[in-house]
Amino acid sequence: xxxxxxxxxxxxxxxxxxxxxxxxxxxxxxxxxxxxxxxxxxxxxxxxxxxxxxxxxxxxxxxxxxxxxxxxxxxxxxxxxxxxxxxxxxxxxxxxxxxxxxxxxxxxxxxxxxxxxxxxxxxxxxxxxxxxxxxxxxxxxxxxxxxxxxxxxxxxxxxxxxxxxxxxxxxxxxxxxxxxxxxxxxxxxxxxxxxxxxxxxxxxxxxxxxxxxxxxxxxxxxxxxxxxxxxxxxxxxxxxxxxxxxxxxxxxxxxxxxxxxxxxxxxxxxxxxxxxxxxxxxxxxxxxxxxxxxxxxxxx
Amino acid sequence: xxxxxxxxxxxxxxxxxxxxxxxxxxxxxxxxxxxxxxxxxxxxxxxxxxxxxxxxxxxxxxxxxxxxxxxxxxxxxxxxxxxxxxxxxxxxxxxxxxxxxxxxxxxxxxxxxxxxxxxxxxxxxxxxxxxxxxxxxxxxxxxxxxxxxxxxxxxxxxxxxxxxxxxxxxxxxxxxxxxxxxxxxxxxxxxxxxxxxxxxxxxxxxxxxxxxxxxxxxxxxxxxxxxxxxxxxxxxxxxxxxxxxxxxxxxxxxxxxxxxxxxxxxxxxxxxxxxxxxxxxxxxxxxxxxxxxxxxxxxx
Numbered sequence: 001x002x003x004x005x006x007x008x009x010x011x012x013x014x015x016x017x018x019x020x021x022x023x024x025x026x027x028x029x030x031x032x033x034x035x036x037x038x039x040x041x042x043x044x045x046x047x048x049x050x051x052x053x054x055x056x057x058x059x060x061x062x063x064x065x066x067x068x069x070x071x072x073x074x075x076x077x078x079x080x081x082x083x084x085x086x087x088x089x090x091x092x093x094x095x096x097x098x099x100x101x102x103x104x105x106x107x108x109x110x111x112x113x114x115x116x117x118x119x120x121x122x123x124x125x126x127x128x129x130x131x132x133x134x135x136x137x138x139x140x141x142x143x144x145x146x147x148x149x150x151x152x153x154x155x156x157x158x159x160x161x162x163x164x165x166x167x168x169x170x171x172x173x174x175x176x177x178x179x180x181x182x183x184x185x186x187x188x189x190x191x192x193x194x195x196x197x198x199x200x201x202x203x204x205x206x207x208x209x210x211x212x213x214x215x216x217x218x219x220x221x222x223x224x225x226x227x228x229x230x231x232x233x234x235x236x237x238x239x240x241x242x243x244x245x246x247x248x249x250x251x252x253x254x255x256x257x258x259x260x261x262x263x264x265x266x267x268x269x270x271x272x273x274x275x276x277x278x279x280x281x282x283x284x285x286x287x288x289x290x291x292x293x294x295x296x297x298x299x300x
Numbered sequence: 301x302x303x304x305x306x307x308x309x310x311x312x313x314x315x316x317x318x319x320x321x322x323x324x325x326x327x328x329x330x331x332x333x334x335x336x337x338x339x340x341x342x343x344x345x346x347x348x349x350x351x352x353x354x355x356x357x358x359x360x361x362x363x364x365x366x367x368x369x370x371x372x373x374x375x376x377x378x379x380x381x382x383x384x385x386x387x388x389x390x391x392x393x394x395x396x397x398x399x400x401x402x403x404x405x406x407x408x409x410x411x412x413x414x415x416x417x418x419x420x421x422x423x424x425x426x427x428x429x430x431x432x433x434x435x436x437x438x439x440x441x442x443x444x445x446x447x448x449x450x451x452x453x454x455x456x457x458x459x460x461x462x463x464x465x466x467x468x469x470x471x472x473x474x475x476x477x478x479x480x481x482x483x484x485x486x487x488x489x490x491x492x493x494x495x496x497x498x499x500x501x502x503x504x505x506x507x508x509x510x511x512x513x514x515x516x517x518x519x520x521x522x523x524x525x526x527x528x529x530x531x532x533x534x535x536x537x538x539x540x541x542x543x544x545x546x547x548x549x550x551x552x553x554x555x556x557x558x559x560x561x562x563x564x565x566x567x568x569x570x571x572x573x574x575x576x577x578x579x580x581x582x583x584x585x586x587x588x589x590x591x592x593x594x595x596x597x598x599x600x
Binding site: 032207 | 328329332335358359362366475476477506508509512
């Protein structure tokens with residue numbers, strides 16, 4: 001528990017929430033964090049509709065089904081991020097119901113980072129007051145990277161968000177799936193209950209949890225330190241840009257979002273990395289496509 | 301995956317279901333197994349009512365809330381097992397809705413073993429046909445013990461059950477929470493979906509899973525073997541009976557169910573094991589109570 005609290009305090013500080021105002025725990029991975037954050041949202045707003053972009057991790061749609069929530073799938077931009085114009089249309093069409101919004105920071109396949117600030121502005125523009133919406137941030141991979149990049153989106157509980165989750169086995173490299181979930185303490189009393197035989201309150205999804213995971217997380221954060229993490233982030237971004245340029249130089253269409261280390265390109269045909277020069281503009285945008293038609297229309 | 305399949309095959313054989321007829325996975329613990337089994341039941345019978353005894357693990361009630369299922373709490377006998385007369389009354393009062401029944405094999409606090417055969421007989425007596433009910437067996441601790449005790453309840457997929465789950469960190473002693481869930485393959489297609497980017501179908505609760513857990517389970521099963529497990533089970537039962545007799549000999553009321561290794565007695569006042577001689581008959585039955593009134597009425 002000491003390791004766990006120490007890890008949670010670290011993330012609470014990162015996401016700007018006071019020690020006496022947050023509640024969190026070390027989860028079994030990204031999905032449990034999403035299961036928890038979305039459940040907190042649903043318990044706050046029982047008839048809320050879940051909005052999430054079509055590029056969201058498949059677990060979000062699984063969770064909507066598990067929780068019997070109405071789920072509105074919002075279109076994505078070519079970058080993978082949620083299309084706020086579409087979100088606005090969807091919100092206005094369902095103004096009578098509260099909104100529970102899942103934000104991907106970023107998306108699994110393209111690393112598209114949902115623009116939290118623009119989403120908040122959109123909700124506001126649609127006339128939803130603070131007690132009519134709940135935002136869950138699925139920060140699985142990028143949650144630990146963005147804070148080390150200037151100008152990148154800032155995730156903070158000073159903004160009207162309800163919960164944030166990251167994975168420990170992704171950027172931090174823990175040897176078994178784990179994650180961190182942080183939410184506002186005020187939400188937790190609503191669905192926890194005293195459990196006499198463990199002399200504790202249970203407000204988690206899986207109940208018993210692995211004692212190793214907090215140690216792995218604590219170790220990763222401690223051994224790397226802020227400077228180590230910053231260096232790793234910049235190194236990843238540098239290598240992703242290098243790969244992008246090498247692929248493009250070899251005539252292979254490829255895409256890389258800003259602040260992302262995910263390079264997207266066509267699936268090779270075999271282990272020898274044989275690539276077809278198919279048009280992939282529909283998936284990654286014409287400026288990232290290297291097919292004969294799109295190559296002619298620009299230089300890179 | 302090889303370790304996982306090997307572990308699952310072992311349990312499939314124990315619970316008498318053919319390799320091509322079962323589906324299962326290694327979970328993060330008892331709660332995930334229950335989350336999965338009850339979800340399979342709900343997807344089979346969407347408007348089914350969840351029946352579970354008041355002595356059930358707290359996670360069952362948490363799950364009912366998560367899944368937005370109506371939950372009927374059935375009274376327990378003094379042993380902790382479900383009161384089938386009460387179950388019958390509840391089933392008959394809700395005959396218009398299918399029944400999803402959670403069975404505790406055994407209960408967390410008293411080790412009361414729900415009588416699967418009597419429950420099936422009760423469902424049958426109430427006129428529920430095979431497509432109107434689903435039984436999930438929460439075998440957390442005893443699932444691995446009962447098969448090694450003659451005359452004990454037999455858990456088998458030859459009986460009309462839908463899913464069985466056990467914990468790996470309890471009797472088998474794995475060093476981190478894990479478990480096994482087995483269900484019928486035919487149920488799984490209903491709620492799994494193809495996930496392109498992992499080149500697999502996801503039909504689990506938590507998605508990514510720990511690679512160590514199947515190894516721990518495989519190791520525990522292999523190193524102990526059937527004979528080793530049998531010896532451990534008999535040793536546990538022997539020690540539980542010894543403790544019961546020692547407590548009773550010291551004038552302390554205590555209870556031990558048949559086929560159980562859980563000795564129930566009053567919570568000591570301090571670390572020196574100071575016990576009050578309060579009447580605990582309400583909790584463990586008068587024949588297990590050592591208070592002055594109940595002690596007088598019998599000899600042990």
